[in-house]
Amino acid sequence: MSVKITDLARQLNLSVATISKALKDSHEISSETKQRVFELAKKLNYTPNPYASGLRKRSSKTIAVVLPEVADSFFSLAINGIESIAHDKGYHVLIYLTHESFEREEAILKEFQSGRVDGILISVSGETCAGNHIKEVIAAGMPVVFFDRICEDVETAKIVTDDFESGYNATSHLLKAGCKKIVYLSTSSSLSINNKRMAGYMQALTDNGLANTIDIISCASDDEGNYQIIHDLLKSIHRPDGLIASVEKLTTPIYLACREINLSIPEKLKVISFTNLQAALILTPTLTTVTQPAFEMGKAAASLLFKGIEKKNFDLSKEKIVIPSVLAERSSTTSQKI
Amino acid sequence: MSVKITDLARQLNLSVATISKALKDSHEISSETKQRVFELAKKLNYTPNPYASGLRKRSSKTIAVVLPEVADSFFSLAINGIESIAHDKGYHVLIYLTHESFEREEAILKEFQSGRVDGILISVSGETCAGNHIKEVIAAGMPVVFFDRICEDVETAKIVTDDFESGYNATSHLLKAGCKKIVYLSTSSSLSINNKRMAGYMQALTDNGLANTIDIISCASDDEGNYQIIHDLLKSIHRPDGLIASVEKLTTPIYLACREINLSIPEKLKVISFTNLQAALILTPTLTTVTQPAFEMGKAAASLLFKGIEKKNFDLSKEKIVIPSVLAERSSTTSQKI
Numbered sequence: 001m002s003v004k005i006t007d008l009a010r011q012l013n014l015s016v017a018t019i020s021k022a023l024k025d026s027h028e029i030s031s032e033t034k035q036r037v038f039e040l041a042k043k044l045n046y047t048p049n050p051y052a053s054g055l056r057k058r059s060s061k062t063i064a065v066v067l068p069e070v071a072d073s074f075f076s077l078a079i080n081g082i083e084s085i086a087h088d089k090g091y092h093v094l095i096y097l098t099h100e101s102f103e104r105e106e107a108i109l110k111e112f113q114s115g116r117v118d119g120i121l122i123s124v125s126g127e128t129c130a131g132n133h134i135k136e137v138i139a140a141g142m143p144v145v146f147f148d149r150i151c152e153d154v155e156t157a158k159i160v161t162d163d164f165e166s167g168y169n170a171t172s173h174l175l176k177a178g179c180k181k182i183v184y185l186s187t188s189s190s191l192s193i194n195n196k197r198m199a200g201y202m203q204a205l206t207d208n209g210l211a212n213t214i215d216i217i218s219c220a221s222d223d224e225g226n227y228q229i230i231h232d233l234l235k236s237i238h239r240p241d242g243l244i245a246s247v248e249k250l251t252t253p254i255y256l257a258c259r260e261i262n263l264s265i266p267e268k269l270k271v272i273s274f275t276n277l278q279a280a281l282i283l284t285p286t287l288t289t290v291t292q293p294a295f296e297m298g299k300a301a302a303s304l305l306f307k308g309i310e311k312k313n314f315d316l317s318k319e320k321i322v323i324p325s326v327l328a329e330r331s332s333t334t335s336q337k338i
Numbered sequence: 339m340s341v342k343i344t345d346l347a348r349q350l351n352l353s354v355a356t357i358s359k360a361l362k363d364s365h366e367i368s369s370e371t372k373q374r375v376f377e378l379a380k381k382l383n384y385t386p387n388p389y390a391s392g393l394r395k396r397s398s399k400t401i402a403v404v405l406p407e408v409a410d411s412f413f414s415l416a417i418n419g420i421e422s423i424a425h426d427k428g429y430h431v432l433i434y435l436t437h438e439s440f441e442r443e444e445a446i447l448k449e450f451q452s453g454r455v456d457g458i459l460i461s462v463s464g465e466t467c468a469g470n471h472i473k474e475v476i477a478a479g480m481p482v483v484f485f486d487r488i489c490e491d492v493e494t495a496k497i498v499t500d501d502f503e504s505g506y507n508a509t510s511h512l513l514k515a516g517c518k519k520i521v522y523l524s525t526s527s528s529l530s531i532n533n534k535r536m537a538g539y540m541q542a543l544t545d546n547g548l549a550n551t552i553d554i555i556s557c558a559s560d561d562e563g564n565y566q567i568i569h570d571l572l573k574s575i576h577r578p579d580g581l582i583a584s585v586e587k588l589t590t591p592i593y594l595a596c597r598e599i600n601l602s603i604p605e606k607l608k609v610i611s612f613t614n615l616q617a618a619l620i621l622t623p624t625l626t627t628v629t630q631p632a633f634e635m636g637k638a639a640a641s642l643l644f645k646g647i648e649k650k651n652f653d654l655s656k657e658k659i660v661i662p663s664v665l666a667e668r669s670s671t672t673s674q675k676i
Contacts, residue, residue: 045451045474045478069414070408070413070414070417070433071411071414071415071418073409075408076407076408076409076414077409079408079435080409080437083435083437087442092434092446092449093434093435094432094433094434095408095432095433095434095435096430096431096432096433097417097421097431097433099418099421104425108430111430141383223616251617251620252616252617252619252620255620256619256620259620277617278561278590279589279590279615279617279621281590281594282589282590282593282594282597282621283617283620283621283622284621284622
């Protein structure tokens with residue numbers, strides 16, 4: 001039989017309201033009383049029932065973060081940004097991983113309809129083409145904020161970076177460094193971020209009269225597959241002199257393949273990656289990166305979500321924040337004769 | 339006042355059992371009835387109480403994973419191992435981050451006493467010295483399995499790797515490569531894994547008559563601090579000729595500092611890191627690593643936890659599984675004249 005707040009009240013001869021306030025460390029209660037309450041609560045091993053009190057307050061003091069994976073440094077940094085805000089607000093953060101599966105994402109969202117959490121931050125899976133499962137949760141009154149990977153068709157707050165401009169700038173940077181044949185290594189074609197980066201790439205080539213050189217290669221979902229695709233591309237007689245890696249996990253296979261076939265970066269091939277990987281600084285050559293403001297995006301998304309949770313009339317559907325990415329020029333794109 | 343299932347039953351003149359089945363989309367209920375139930379539930383904004391139904395079934399179909407961080411590749415791989423098992427069992431996985439804070443870990447564990455999850459996998463924070471907060475949860479009947487970072491004083495299942503042997507082997511490897519002065523870069527001194535790796539290091543030096551060269555340096559909690567400590571160490575006249583990095587995050591500062599002060603690896607300094615970082619393969623020189631079986635440890639921990647959840651009489655306290663780490667020899671420790 002678990003200990004209830006009424007048991008504490010009876011034993012200490014105090015009202016339930018006083019006990020409740022004391023447990024919340026309210027300034028209305030004297031420190032002496034608080035100490036008595038804490039001591040008895042500890043002695044009896046009392047734990048508040050967060051869900052029951054959540055029902056009363058219509059709050060579980062918990063937010064959910066739905067992500068494709070944590071092995072990508074963007075997401076681990078974004079989580080830290082989210083938690084920095086949630087911690088200040090006294091909220092728990094639950095992390096749910098979809099492993100890039102739409103089916104898993106749908107099942108997770110379904111669970112939220114039962115009120116387990118007070119709000120949701122989501123970056124959709126690579127398989128997610130439409131957002132009906134998210135619309136349903138929003139229709140049920142749940143505050144939802146997208147970050148990074150969004151569904152265009154869902155009307156709710158979105159925190160994104162300037163993916164089109166980043167793709168455009170990455171391409172322009174390679175062109176200025178002397179590249180004539182730039183390949184864009186693409187991930188999931190249903191992802192908004194990939195498509196915008198790719199559109200930026202195509203626009204930059206078009207603006208430079210090089211629309212005929214547009215060359216997009218779809219990558220695999222596993223490391224082995226990616227290595228094979230990149231290796232074959234770089235061995236072919238039509239090999240590119242510039243590569244844009246649209247996601248972090250392509251970096252290792254690119255460097256491995258170049259070493260394997262003895263293709264020197266940046267002399268024979270210039271490389272730029274979308275990544276937050278710290279190791280970019282210690283690769284040889286150091287890697288030119290487009291770095292997303294992961295921590296800031298996480299913070300901004302969490303801040304907006306709490307506005308949506310705390311202010312009943314706050315309209316999340318009109319909110320959109322764009323935080324620019326940064327192109328950090330390093331040795332992998334240094335201009336030299338090719 | 340929240341709407342209850344009994345309110346729906348009364349208003350529709352149906353039994354609670356019928357409403358409950360209708361809400362679960364049971365084939366026993368006609369679609370016409372289901373529609374009436376759904377419409378009223380929607381109108382009244384009814385949400386089932388998962389916690390109450392969890393209490394009834396004594397199951398939330400959810401397990402918790404409590405971790406210090408996700409920015410370390412060991413943990414992101416371990417999560418994938420855990421989820422591979424949980425997914426097959428039809429369980430949700432909630433990830434809680436302690437950010438290496440004992441206070442946060444304690445608060446998270448406290449929350450579990452209210453029955454939010456069916457079982458807990460935990461790798462403790464760097465500040466955690468004793469496991470009373472974990473013992474309390476176990477005493478309340480919750481199955482708990484440690485993985486990697488354990489509390490020796492808590493009697494429950496533990497999935498670990500051979501940290502002592504790994505520390506011993508890493509040191510022996512550096513000695514064979516010709517090192518005379520090996521420094522062990524240590525993290526939190528309350529962590530079991532760090533202390534075992536360190537004990538292995540000391541034993542290997544002692545066995546080789548080099549006990550007088552034992553040199554352990556405590557690292558900082560932030561990247562800047564670590565860079566400074568390593569930079570100063572390598573600039574000093576007593577600089578070592580071998581380094582053992584006991585955690586992944588020390589790798590980047592070591593390579594950065596060596597480049598900064600023009601100290602070539604492996605000629606002047608040999609380096610071995612405890613890491614699962616894929617980039618070890620593309621660093622120059624490639625990095626010799628002790629790689630923990632992260633995915634396998636996650637799988638083993640989750641499998642044991644489900645035994646504890648599903649079999650009432652299964653005694654977790656006697657279980658301990660040791661999965662060996664692998665030393666992968668690469669160029670950062672190649673034997674050469676120093």
